[in-house]
Amino acid sequence: MLSELIQNLPDAPGVYQYFDENGRLLYVGKAKSLKKRVKSYFRLTPVLGPSANLSPRITKMILEVRHLEYILVENENDSLILENSLIKQLKPKYNILLRDDKTYPYIYIDMAEAFPRFEITRKVIKGKDIKYFGPFATGGRSILDSLYDLFPLVQKKSCVKGKKLCLFYQIKKCLGPCEGRVSPEAYRAIVEEASGYINNKNRLREKLTERMMRYAETLQFEEAGKIKERLEGIERSTIISGVDLAKNENFDILAIHDEGNKASAVRLFIRDGKVVSSAGTTMHFTYGFDLDEAYTRAFLAFYTPEVPITSTTIYCAHEFEEADDVAALLGERFGRSFSISAPKIGKKKSIVQLALKNAEELLKIKSNDDATLEELQALLELETLPYRMECFDNSHIQGTATVGAMVVFEGGKHLGDEGRHYNLEAKTEYEQMRELLTRR
Numbered sequence: 001m002l003s004e005l006i007q008n009l010p011d012a013p014g015v016y017q018y019f020d021e022n023g024r025l026l027y028v029g030k031a032k033s034l035k036k037r038v039k040s041y042f043r044l045t046p047v048l049g050p051s052a053n054l055s056p057r058i059t060k061m062i063l064e065v066r067h068l069e070y071i072l073v074e075n076e077n078d079s080l081i082l083e084n085s086l087i088k089q090l091k092p093k094y095n096i097l098l099r100d101d102k103t104y105p106y107i108y109i110d111m112a113e114a115f116p117r118f119e120i121t122r123k124v125i126k127g128k129d130i131k132y133f134g135p136f137a138t139g140g141r142s143i144l145d146s147l148y149d150l151f152p153l154v155q156k157k158s159c160v161k162g163k164k165l166c167l168f169y170q171i172k173k174c175l176g177p178c179e180g181r182v183s184p185e186a187y188r189a190i191v192e193e194a195s196g197y198i199n200n201k202n203r204l205r206e207k208l209t210e211r212m213m214r215y216a217e218t219l220q221f222e223e224a225g226k227i228k229e230r231l232e233g234i235e236r237s238t239i240i241s242g243v244d245l246a247k248n249e250n251f252d253i254l255a256i257h258d259e260g261n262k263a264s265a266v267r268l269f270i271r272d273g274k275v276v277s278s279a280g281t282t283m284h285f286t287y288g289f290d291l292d293e294a295y296t297r298a299f300l301a302f303y304t305p306e307v308p309i310t311s312t313t314i315y316c317a318h319e320f321e322e323a324d325d326v327a328a329l330l331g332e333r334f335g336r337s338f339s340i341s342a343p344k345i346g347k348k349k350s351i352v353q354l355a356l357k358n359a360e361e362l363l364k365i366k367s368n369d370d371a372t373l374e375e376l377q378a379l380l381e382l383e384t385l386p387y388r389m390e391c392f393d394n395s396h397i398q399g400t401a402t403v404g405a406m407v408v409f410e411g412g413k414h415l416g417d418e419g420r421h422y423n424l425e426a427k428t429e430y431e432q433m434r435e436l437l438t439r440r
Contacts (some may be wrong), residue, residue: 001244003048005068009035012072013079015086019067026061027094028086030079034070042302049132057288061094064438075432077329080322084300096293097284098265098301104135104279106308109143109191113156114184115177116191117146123306131311132308135196135269137279142233143198148173149227151194199271201234208234217261247270250310251348255317255355257363258289261385264363266355271310278355280362284387295320299340303334312338314350316358394424394432402426404436 014034019027032035041062043049050062073079078393087095090285109116112129120140147153154160155168160178168174175182175190197204208227215224222322263283269276283294295316303309312334316323319342330338343349378384387410394404404422408415422439426432 002068003042003044006042006048007037007044009038009070010072011035013074013076014070014072014077015082016070017086017092018061018065019069020064021066021201022425023067025090025092026064027092028083028090029242030076030083032073032076032079038068038070041185045059055235055288055290057094057290076325077332080296080300080325084297087297092131094287095285096263096290096297098281098297104137104277105140105398106132106134106310107136107140108132108308109195111188111191115160115187117154117157118144118194121205121308122306127143130308132310133195133271134277134310135279135307136277139233139235139277142230143204146204146208146227146230146234146332147194147197150197151190198276199276201274201276205231205234226344229295230395251315252311253315253317253352254295254302255289255352255359256283256294257317258291258358259282259363260319261285261289262363262366263289263294264359264366265294266359266362267302268351268355269311270351279357280359282363282366284385292321296322296326299326299330303330303333309336311333312336314338314340315353316340316342316354317409318342333382390440392433392436394429394436396432399427402432404432406436406440 005429011033012035013030013032015030016034016038017029018030022025029037041051041054041058043051050059054062071082073082086092087097091097105120105122107118108121108125109118109131110125110127110129112127112133136143148155151175154177155174159166159168159174163178163383165176165179165181166174169181175187177184177187197207208231212224212227212231215221215227249270250272251270253270254265256263256265256268258264263285264280265283266278266280267280283297295318298313312330323340327338327340343352373385376382380386389409391407391409392404394402396402402424404424406420406422408418410418420440422436424432426435
């Protein structure tokens, strides 16, 4: 029986899973002590039921629980990792899910090379002297292209290996390191100057505007138009502009705002005292919102071992229960000391409030996008808002060349990479659809 299982749980760290009478997964949670944590949800006498101090969301969930499973782990960090992995894979009914946990691009440069180049990456690059800038939710490519337009850097990977001057040298976009026309020391000074423009968007915009005006004055309108597009991309790379701490500080900001059954998260990336980029996402939940869980999910989704870390100080709009545990886990992941806190006063508090304001604005925009999904939910009498939709169709040419296709929408966005194309063997349209769905 469930009550006996609860009473006999081990006093050890682990992950627990709640299931309903149909075996549907309701919730995944982690605990320092499975015995203490799971027992806190239940009243064991006179009959098994939810504890009196639970939120309405958790009370509703406990009323549905009929079965419990658990997995023991070595320590609490392992339980956080396993919990996050299971939630992302299984998408339990009562857990909060991030709609978008994609990684954003960084600009990086390998300073171990004699003539290094700036490049784009979304993952950690192996090397002892790799320097990262960003991340950039948008505008990263525009910034990178601008650096190669404004500075005589090595324009292509193959340039230095070629050992022969090329067109880039002739048009004065390269100093010719392939034939020793510039020393590594002189080239490194140019790299340092270019680096200063990555995080200082005002300087970058001024330099690009000057170049654009020169092109326009000489009637090179196509080149001027390209720079104008770059400027627009750089402008889009941050929600908030004009924020300058007048200090060379590096930190991230995470703010979460919720309304009803919707929530949004906004991240700001402060580098050298300036906002270099921002990113926003929405959260998917149906049966009530939990701020502590939302922050924990966001941190574990955003700060993964696969992405570069350019700041270990993170400020939040709210204090949350798991902050110390999450900071410890990140420290173990990256071998660096992390700090997570909610500022109470001063400039950082005001920037956090600005992030929170942008999270509120993002939620308004996303709520408008969800209107169609809500209509679909009502039309089809769905229990929850449709989050992921896979649409299928099949076609043929007079009975030959039969094909089927699947297109995918998630969170209201078309995911082109997840679409599929199938060559079908069945003869009738019903059989073709059966084959298509079976193969899927």
